[in-house]
Amino acid sequence: MTDIDNISRILFLEPDYLGFIFYPKSPRYVRGKIKPDMLSIIPDDVKRVGVFVNSTEAEMRQTASTYGLSVIQLHGDEKPTVCKRLREEGYEVIKAFNIATEQDFEQVWAYNDFVDYFLFDSKTSNYGGSGQGFDWQLILRQPIRKPWILSGGIGPNNIEAASQTGAAIIDLNSRFEISPGIKNYDTLHEAISKIKNKKG
DSSP, X not given: OOOHHHHHHHGGGOOSEEEEEOOTTSTTBOTTTSOGGGGGGSOTTSEEEEEESSOOHXXXXXXXXXXXXXXXXXXXXXXXXXXXXXXXXTOEEEEEEEESSXXXXXXXXXXXXXXXXXXXXXXXXXXXXXXXXXXXXXXXXXXXXXXXXXXXXXXXXXXXXXTTSXXXXXXXXXXXXXXXXXXXXXXXXXXXXXXXHHHO
């Protein structure tokens, strides 16, 4: 999310999480677009997620304090020890993995004891946000012991299938945008309604 008016409207849909990207190379980079005090409109039951790529622990802690983040999502080459320390400090920790083949899961298991969620995304040359999908059946064949988040290529045309994969959380991002960081209220409303109907 990069626009406070857009956030204000999306809050009517009662999302569980709102994500803010702190990776300078991302078109959704939030610094300079939203001041920390603007986020006071977000109710306590909506978790603020900070998305980082190979930031230092000090940078992440400072950003989390400034923006009131309770969740840290790691999309780089962060080690399990980094996840462990952040989690011990009280943050909910999500570790993202880029998936294209069965072999890509070999890196996942070292993080089992140190994160709250795995996030499985499409493997691209960038760090997420590509709008590209991957074969979700690859996840279902793995001995996953953690709740996991499904990301990558999820849009209005496949949201019902995504909600049936067993994912604990579904990441609604680029295919629900008007432009990077600006969400389409109408398509999100329809998608969230479908997800809640499946769970209900």
